[in-house]
Every structure is written in C-alpha cells, then in structure tokens.
Amino acid sequence: MLKYTKISLELLTDMLLMFERGIHNGLVQASKRYGKANNYTVEDYNKMKEDSWIINQDCNNLYG
Secondary structure, eight states, X not given: OHHHHTOOOOOHHHHHHHHHHHXXXXXXXXXXXXXXXXXXXXXXXXXXXXXXOOOXXXXXXXXX
C-alpha cells in the first residue's frame, strides 16, 4: 500500500521522541486473583462479617 500511495514514512525515532515527551506517569495496578464481596446484595451474605464491596474504576484525565 505504501508503494502504491507513494507516501514516505518518518523515522521511528521522531515518533518515539513525541511519545516520550508525553509520558509523565506509568501504569498503576493493584490486583488480586480472587475477591469476594460481603454485602446485602450477595447470596451468601454474612451479617457477622464486615461489609465489603467490589468496584471497577476506569479513570482517565484527558484534559487535565
């Protein structure tokens, strides 16, 4: 396709510099293999244990 359109590509090093300047922080992840919630919405709710919830957050600061 590049030969057909006769487009010349920029050097990869120029592209890498653009990405490196834009990176401030890396990926942060805290995960466990197994998680179990204990609250009034689950089937095996145990009132004797402390309530716990499982949430999934996907947060991006696109314009910060």
